[in-house]
Amino acid sequence: MQKIRDYSSKFAPIELHTMANFEFDLLIVGAGPAGCTLALNMAGKGIRIGIIEKDPSPRHKICGDALSGKVLNVMKRIPGNVYEDFLQQVEKIPSRGIRFVAPNHNEIDVPFLLHPDADSPPPGYVCKRNDFDRFLFEKLMNYQNIHVFEGERVDRVFHHADHVVAVTQNHEFRGKVIAGADGVNSTVRKFLQPGREPKEHFCVGIRGYFENVAGLHPENYIELAFLKSLLPGYFWIFPSTGGLVNAGFGMMQNRVSKERINLTQKLDELINTDPFLAPRFKHARLAGKPEAHRLPLGTHYLKRSGDRFILLGDAAFLVDPFSGEGIGNAMASGEISASILEQNFSNNDFSAEALLTYDARINKRFKQEFKTMSVMQRLAGSAKLFNMVVNKARKNNDVRELLSSMFTSQDVMKKLTSPDFYLKLLFK
Numbered sequence: 261m262q263k264i265r266d267y268s269s270k271f272a273p274i275e276l277h278t279m280a281n282f283e284f285d286l287l288i289v290g291a292g293p294a295g296c297t298l299a300l301n302m303a304g305k306g307i308r309i310g311i312i313e314k315d316p317s318p319r320h321k322i323c324g325d326a327l328s329g330k331v332l333n334v335m336k337r338i339p340g341n342v343y344e345d346f347l348q349q350v351e352k353i354p355s356r357g358i359r360f361v362a363p364n365h366n367e368i369d370v371p372f373l374l375h376p377d378a379d380s381p382p383p384g385y386v387c388k389r390n391d392f393d394r395f396l397f398e399k400l401m402n403y404q405n406i407h408v409f410e411g412e413r414v415d416r417v418f419h420h421a422d423h424v425v426a427v428t429q430n431h432e433f434r435g436k437v438i439a440g441a442d443g444v445n446s447t448v449r450k451f452l453q454p455g456r457e458p459k460e461h462f463c464v465g466i467r468g469y470f471e472n473v474a475g476l477h478p479e480n481y482i483e484l485a486f487l488k489s490l491l492p493g494y495f496w497i498f499p500s501t502g503g504l505v506n507a508g509f510g511m512m513q514n515r516v517s518k519e520r521i522n523l524t525q526k527l528d529e530l531i532n533t534d535p536f537l538a539p540r541f542k543h544a545r546l547a548g549k550p551e552a553h554r555l556p557l558g559t560h561y562l563k564r565s566g567d568r569f570i571l572l573g574d575a576a577f578l579v580d581p582f583s584g585e586g587i588g589n590a591m592a593s594g595e596i597s598a599s600i601l602e603q604n605f606s607n608n609d610f611s612a613e614a615l616l617t618y619d620a621r622i623n624k625r626f627k628q629e630f631k632t633m634s635v636m637q638r639l640a641g642s643a644k645l646f647n648m649v650v651n652k653a654r655k656n657n658d659v660r661e662l663l664s665s666m667f668t669s670q671d672v673m674k675k676l677t678s679p680d681f682y683l684k685l686l687f688k
């Protein structure tokens with residue numbers, strides 16, 4: 261007899277036998293931010309949910325650990341005091357702005373805009389993914405309709421006329437519909453939406469935790485250093501909990517492959533020789549090993565639904581192509597999918613046509629934003645342009661304020677992608 265931790269057992273004990281079959285209404289593969297947000301938004305709705313996660317908790321996730329206002333806004337809308345409990349219970353560092361470092365090493369501090377009205381995005385946080393993901397994961401255990409299977413890797417997914425099947429080493433899970441929230445290398449995507457995945461739509465990031473990094477901002481601003489050798493990628497320095505700093509960089513994957521860049525060596529080289537970084541890391545010590553992983557960028561369009569399946573978060577290529585932010589978007593896809601699936605369950609219709617509504621809502625939410633951000637990504641490839649913007653912003657209050665509002669306003673973001681803006685900037 262195989263032992264699986266089923267946290268719902270306090271409500272509904274399940275006997276698990278080798279090669280047992282389990283039947284649910286909704287199968288969710290992956291208990292990261294996307295999968296947990298979907299499950300929590302469907303909690304208490306009478307829909308039996310089986311959430312299948314390959315790693316034991318606390319699972320390990322390579323990340324910069326920055327939580328933007330997007331994450332907090334989605335959390336506020338999850339039922340069951342999730343936001344309030346996050347504020348009270350989870351160890352984290354609040355951050356009140358961003359320090360941009362231009363390729364010429366000029367810096368500018370941009371505070372997050374805080375409006376007095378209730379809808380204003382709160383400042384961001386830096387929170388280790390172990391802590392953040394465990395917090396969301398543990399929330400699942402409060403609900404009778406959510407059954408969590410840990411340490412179960414889905415290897416195969418099959419689609420039938422009236423159900424879907426996810427197969428792990430020892431079990432078969434059946435559902436009316438399946439949500440692939442299983443990250444960048446999604447098995448659900450590979451089986452149900454196979455296709456070419458071009459390298460130009462992936463970024464790779466490497467990060468390490470460091471002690472004793474000098475020169476951190478007194479209000480924990482996160483730092484993005486657009487170093488010439490990384491453009492359009494950047495080096496980040498994020499003040500974290502336990503006196504550590506999460507630092508690393510991201511680069512386009514096709515460049516890393518073409519130039520055969522060894523990311524660990526490059527990290528070492530940058531912190532020891534780059535004139536901006538070397539003085540900051542002179543007395544720094546690495547805690548543990550640096551680790552790298554891929555980010556699937558929103559520049560890649562794929563259909564995110566089909567007969568009896570939907571894709572969420574990284575599995576659905578929802579990472580911001582300019583900033584590399586993916587947690588907020590993954591959670592937003594969890595929230596959107598919950599509202600769509602509720603309708604599907606009430607109509608008992610999980611056909612490709614019915615689930616197209618999910619694609620439409622995802623496109624409505626992200627298409628324009630990703631377009632704008634991919635223009636920003638291209639512009640960030642120009643060191644000269646970047647230097648000019650930061651130089652002007654250092655001298656001109658209007659430009660600084662514009663940059664400050666770019667994180668909350670899509671209109672401002674659009675403005676920043678217009679050639680007209682840069683022409684006018686020349687004469688400011």
Ligand SMILES: Cc1cc2nc3c(=O)[nH]c(=O)nc-3n(C[C@H](O)[C@H](O)[C@H](O)COP(=O)(O)OP(=O)(O)OC[C@H]3O[C@@H](n4cnc5c(N)ncnc54)[C@H](O)[C@@H]3O)c2cc1C
Pocket residue numbers: 289290291292293294295312313314315319321322323324325326327328412413414415441442443444445446447464465466467508552553554555572573574575579584585586587588590
């Ligand atoms: C180096 C780096 C730095 C980053 N920095 C930031 C940042 O600072 N801020 C930010 O917002 N985003 C950042 N991101 C992006 C962010 O980490 C992801 O976008 C986010 O984790 C996506 O959430 P998700 O739930 O879609 O996927 P994931 O967090 O990857 O969760 C997927 C889950 O599915 C499970 N799983 C996978 N395969 C299977 C399987 N076959 N069977 C069962 N379970 C499975 C995994 O174990 C995992 O728990 C960074 C990414 C990288 C690589």
